[in-house]
Amino acid sequence: MNPILDVVVRSLCVYLFMVVAIRLFGKNQLSQLNAGDVVLLLLISNAVQNAMVGQDTSLQGGLIAALVLFAANFILKRLMFSNRSFETFMEENPVILVKDGNIDEKALNTVKITKDELEEAIREHGVERIEDVRLSILEVDGNISVVSEDNQTKQTHYSRIKRKNKRKYQ
Numbered sequence: 001m002n003p004i005l006d007v008v009v010r011s012l013c014v015y016l017f018m019v020v021a022i023r024l025f026g027k028n029q030l031s032q033l034n035a036g037d038v039v040l041l042l043l044i045s046n047a048v049q050n051a052m053v054g055q056d057t058s059l060q061g062g063l064i065a066a067l068v069l070f071a072a073n074f075i076l077k078r079l080m081f082s083n084r085s086f087e088t089f090m091e092e093n094p095v096i097l098v099k100d101g102n103i104d105e106k107a108l109n110t111v112k113i114t115k116d117e118l119e120e121a122i123r124e125h126g127v128e129r130i131e132d133v134r135l136s137i138l139e140v141d142g143n144i145s146v147v148s149e150d151n152q153t154k155q156t157h158y159s160r161i162k163r164k165n166k167r168k169y170q
Contacts, residue, residue: 007061011052011068018048019076023090091140098122098136111138122146 001009053061080087095107097118108118119130125146127133135147 003056003061004064007053007056007064008068010054011065012072014048014052015069015072018044019090094140095138096135097138097144098130098133100135101131101133103130107138113138118144 052065076090080090095111097104097107097111097113103115103118108115118136121144122130122133122136125144125148127146127148132148133146134149135145137145139145
């Protein structure tokens with residue numbers, strides 16, 4: 001087989017395997033990186049490097065592998081954008097954690113968030129008490145959105161903070 005074609009096929013196979021593996025093991029598994037997750041990422045990248053480029057350790061082989069990964073990711077995103085059922089398969093739906101000041105314990109358990117972690121996220125949004133939260137949602141990207149109400153002015157506030165360490169769940 002042509003060496004360039006070999007790198008292309010190998011890279012596509014590794015990409016598809018990683019997409020399926022992340023989906024099976026919880027697609028947001030890598031959204032909050034702790035020390036174990038960083039080690040896992042480093043080991044996975046090292047493990048699949050040779051599988052992608054095979055014997056071709058040249059600059060050309062590495063650039064072709066990277067180009068194939070970018071193209072595969074671009075195509076995957078386009079498929080998700082154009083096909084709702086595929087998008088639903090690839091991404092979880094948002095999960096309501098708090099509604100009108102009441103915590104949904106079942107939802108917390110499902111997404112593996114402790115009450116302390118929820119309270120921390122709510123405080124990050126400038127809300128002191130869960131009772132003041134009108135709506136709190138774990139978004140598909142792992143961030144938590146909070147809609148609160150100021151008790152004195154009865155004015156609703158919405159905040160969504162992009163967290164450096166996003167929450168992971170299955």
